[in-house]
Amino acid sequence: MDPQLLFALGFPLAAPFWALMIVAPGWSVTRRVIGSPLIVVPALLVYAVAVLPALSDVLPAVASPTLVGVAGLLGSPLGAAAGWAHFIGFDLFVGRWIFLDARERGIPHLVTAPVLVLTILLGPLGLLAHLVARAVRQRSGAAVPS
Template sequence: MTPDPDLIFRLSNGLALLCWLALVVSPPSAAWTRRVWWVCGRMVPLVLSAGYLLMFALHWRGEGGFGSPAEVRALFDVPGVLVAGWMHYLAFDLFVGVWIASRSAQTGLPHLAVVPLLLTFVLGPVGLLAFLAIRLLRRSEAPDEFPAAAA
């Protein structure tokens, strides 16, 4: 039996929303915060990613693609594939949101200053951009570089 896209959509949204709420009420000093970051930043994105793969595999009918806006529109015209795409956003935005929360704690940014940045839940890249801009303005230095690959 194929999972109902509407049900999967509601469950995925609910799970992600619970994590976003947990992030808001989890300042770095709280005893539970590291566990919240692990569950919401690792486990839930993993579950959403597995759900994405399942929904895409079960619902994609070979229609559409990623080569043009028209192809993407055709791809997402299939409800199950649209839900898969939404799960993609939920997983990545949540992963980035937890990264923002943990980096903020490491750099000493107050938790109350981070809470508005959790708009990453709705506007993904805008939240990341706002976080990086605040860090630059606050610390007056370039953002951290990505670590070099191990040789």
């Protein structure tokens, strides 16, 4: 399949879920939709369509990774499209966990919304920000469910 098309599909398939978490956190539809881990399936399917036909090239690069090998893999249009789908799918999965964990722990949405935006843009930093917010919330003595 065309790497440009695969790349172009990635974020639009995830964007509605991010929008629900950021813009409509209290809506019953949001709770129902985001409650399912299956929201990541569209991005994961894009990844599968990119990677599975090229598995003979991908597997050696990830089974015994080297900087040059991974750079070569990600440096191709297909590798970049697969990498992007990987980021989109895993960032959405992490964002979903952040959203649900923040609600469970009573972290205000005014804190969580920017963390979710950070997670969209720079996934690991968004996760780190949530872990800090979570620790601050717990340390502040706020009632945190066990």
